[in-house]
Amino acid sequence: MLVKDIMKKDVHTLMSNHTILDAIQLLELHHIRHIPIVNEQQHVIGIISDRDVRDARPSIFDENNNEILATPIHKIMSTPVITAHPNDFFEEVASIFYKKSFACVPVIKNNQLVGIVTEKDMLHTFIQLTGTDSPSTQIEIKVPDQIGVLSEVCHYFTKRNIKIVSVYNYPDPKDSSYNILVFRIQTMNPMPVIEDFKDSEYQILYPYWED
Amino acid sequence: MNSNDSVFIYSDAFLNYSFHEDHPFNQNRLVLTKDLLIKHNALTSKQIIEPKMISEDILSTIHETNYIQAVKKASSNEAVDVVKYGIGTNDTPKFSNMFQASLQTVSGSIEACKQVLEGKATHAMNLAGGLHHGFPNRASGFCIFNDIALSIQYIRDHYNLRVLYIDTDAHHGDGVQHCFYDDPNVCTISFHETGRYLYPGTGKTNERGIKEGFGYAFNFPLDAFTEDESFMEVFQNAIEKVTDYFQPDIIVSQHGVDAHFLDPLTHLHSTTYIFEEIPSIIHRLAHQYCNGKWVALGGGGYDIWRVVPRAWSQLWQVMNGNKPFTGDLSQAWLQKWQPLAPVQLPHSWQDQKTDYKEIPRRGEITETNQRMYKQVLRFIEIN
Numbered sequence: 001m002l003v004k005d006i007m008k009k010d011v012h013t014l015m016s017n018h019t020i021l022d023a024i025q026l027l028e029l030h031h032i033r034h035i036p037i038v039n040e041q042q043h044v045i046g047i048i049s050d051r052d053v054r055d056a057r058p059s060i061f062d063e064n065n066n067e068i069l070a071t072p073i074h075k076i077m078s079t080p081v082i083t084a085h086p087n088d089f090f091e092e093v094a095s096i097f098y099k100k101s102f103a104c105v106p107v108i109k110n111n112q113l114v115g116i117v118t119e120k121d122m123l124h125t126f127i128q129l130t131g132t133d134s135p136s137t138q139i140e141i142k143v144p145d146q147i148g149v150l151s152e153v154c155h156y157f158t159k160r161n162i163k164i165v166s167v168y169n170y171p172d173p174k175d176s177s178y179n180i181l182v183f184r185i186q187t188m189n190p191m192p193v194i195e196d197f198k199d200s201e202y203q204i205l206y207p208y209w210e211d
Numbered sequence: 212m213n214s215n216d217s218v219f220i221y222s223d224a225f226l227n228y229s230f231h232e233d234h235p236f237n238q239n240r241l242v243l244t245k246d247l248l249i250k251h252n253a254l255t256s257k258q259i260i261e262p263k264m265i266s267e268d269i270l271s272t273i274h275e276t277n278y279i280q281a282v283k284k285a286s287s288n289e290a291v292d293v294v295k296y297g298i299g300t301n302d303t304p305k306f307s308n309m310f311q312a313s314l315q316t317v318s319g320s321i322e323a324c325k326q327v328l329e330g331k332a333t334h335a336m337n338l339a340g341g342l343h344h345g346f347p348n349r350a351s352g353f354c355i356f357n358d359i360a361l362s363i364q365y366i367r368d369h370y371n372l373r374v375l376y377i378d379t380d381a382h383h384g385d386g387v388q389h390c391f392y393d394d395p396n397v398c399t400i401s402f403h404e405t406g407r408y409l410y411p412g413t414g415k416t417n418e419r420g421i422k423e424g425f426g427y428a429f430n431f432p433l434d435a436f437t438e439d440e441s442f443m444e445v446f447q448n449a450i451e452k453v454t455d456y457f458q459p460d461i462i463v464s465q466h467g468v469d470a471h472f473l474d475p476l477t478h479l480h481s482t483t484y485i486f487e488e489i490p491s492i493i494h495r496l497a498h499q500y501c502n503g504k505w506v507a508l509g510g511g512g513y514d515i516w517r518v519v520p521r522a523w524s525q526l527w528q529v530m531n532g533n534k535p536f537t538g539d540l541s542q543a544w545l546q547k548w549q550p551l552a553p554v555q556l557p558h559s560w561q562d563q564k565t566d567y568k569e570i571p572r573r574g575e576i577t578e579t580n581q582r583m584y585k586q587v588l589r590f591i592e593i594n
Contacts, residue, residue, distance in 0.1 A: 135351050135410060135412060135413070136410065136411065137408065137409060138409075139408070187300070188302050188344070189235050189302060189353075189476060190410075191476065192301075
């Protein structure tokens with residue numbers, strides 16, 4: 001999945017000579033947390049977050065705050081800006097979020113701002129990947145970390161005429177020579193296919209954890 | 212009219228809703244239940260009402276035309292788009308005359324509504340109905356037409372009553388919730404095993420309705436291996452609060468009995484106890500808020516020998532204002548059915564818990580469920 005498939009294209013921006021007051025109003029109006037700062041050519045020259053603004057804005061108890069609110073935002077914006085390209089993989093952006101501990105990257109093509117990806121978009125993508133938006137049953141299967149295992153496991157569902165809604169894979173935390181495959185399958189009655197697996201080398205983990 | 216006049220909707224044609232012999236959804240449970248009640252002198256022929264077959268026009272009040280057409284085609288064994296309509300899958304395979312059989316089931320539930328709405332009975336029960344997974348445009352989870360949604364829509368269209376829908380099937384009542392998700396006059400409340408593993412996966416605490424219907428959908432996802440005590444704690448607290456908040460004119464309830472520990476498809480691990488308590492509470496609420504108006508429907512229940520006949524008989528017993536049956540099951544009933552049953556039938560109304568395994572994580576599960584229902588109910592407290 002690419003950044004262009006998950007990014008928001010409608011981006012709210014300001015220019016460097018806008019004021020802190022402008023930024024406060026834009027953040028509140030659109031319920032957003034980040035504003036890319038652009039020049040006339042739509043090049044991204046900085047970015048501000050709601051936290052930058054909060055650090056700069058005067059205390060709510062201070063009434064003589066007009067001067068601070070009129071400060072141009074180029075004084076508080078972060079620069080240079082880490083950006084992504086529309087054709088980047090979405091997991092590369094996830095890794096930026098994780099490593100750099102921030103939650104938003106502008107998306108740039110030919111030096112022009114074309115979109116924005118936030119942590120929320122990223123989480124939504126991961127939720128979609130786990131497939132819970134269509135009626136299904138989840139089963140988890142412990143399989144040896146070997147060639148051909150996934151296709152062989154999938155065949156059990158095909159034989160029972162059951163559609164696979166989603167599948168993902170993670171290493172078994174207890175034994176690195178095994179993986180856990182997590183399927184969401186479109187059936188209310190997984191018993192026949194679970195029965196089929198009983199005669200195989202694959203172990204169904206779900207959800208026999210009553211103790 | 213006695214304040215507890217109840218009718219039992221039944222037709223042998225209900226048995227035609229049958230996918231194939233090995234399918235877990237098996238309407239022979241209706242025959243077993245009816246016979247058990249008759250053997251205990253708890254059901255008279257005067258109470259049994261044969262439903263009138265309704266016109267298929269009613270289907271389009273909930274279902275899309277192309278889906279209704281697809282069911283008709285599948286019914287006469289023509290090919291239909293499996294992925295689009297959900298017919299021909301592992302869960303809802305085609306069977307001949309499936310259209311007529313499904314319409315018959317719907318007729319039963321509409322008849323139950325009519326009996327109550329026209330004042331012929333205070334309560335009515337159609338155990339063949341309760342197919343809560345049916346969607347406007349596709350079949351899902353053993354359900355073809357959604358007789359519940361059609362019934363509620365019928366009540367809304369003809370009587371403009373505020374409908375409280377209570378769903379205690381172990382699976383989330385997703386189809387019914389979907390149909391009335393934006394409707395403030397229909398409050399849906401579903402108690403089910405969490406969708407973390409179990410079908411259909413929905414029914415999370417944050418599903419609360421949309422637009423005008425926001426605040427009129429409630430979901431109580433219970434942990435797997437919840438057992439009786441915690442189930443009833445959640446049910447009792449939640450249903451009292453929600454009913455008081457919504458002030459319904461009529462209750463429609465779905466009585467899936469697949470939360471039982473012997474049920475092969477789920478893991479809520481209850482006993483027959485909850486199938487005595489749930490109807491008792493609903494019965495009381497129907498009299499307290501709705502002048503008794505209550506339509507009870509069937510639902511899931513896949514141990515058709517050991518669980519469903521007893522659980523549904525208790526529903527009927529309680530609906531008639533009686534205390535639940537206790538003691539031994541009718542010898543005549545056991546003698547008639549034991550030779551046909553693939554399992555040893557229970558001999559008493561209440562579970563003896565011989566096969567029952569206590570759950571070591573009970574404390575933890577109870578606490579999780581408490582946190583869950585309090586979180587859902589906070590909405591009512593702040594509004």
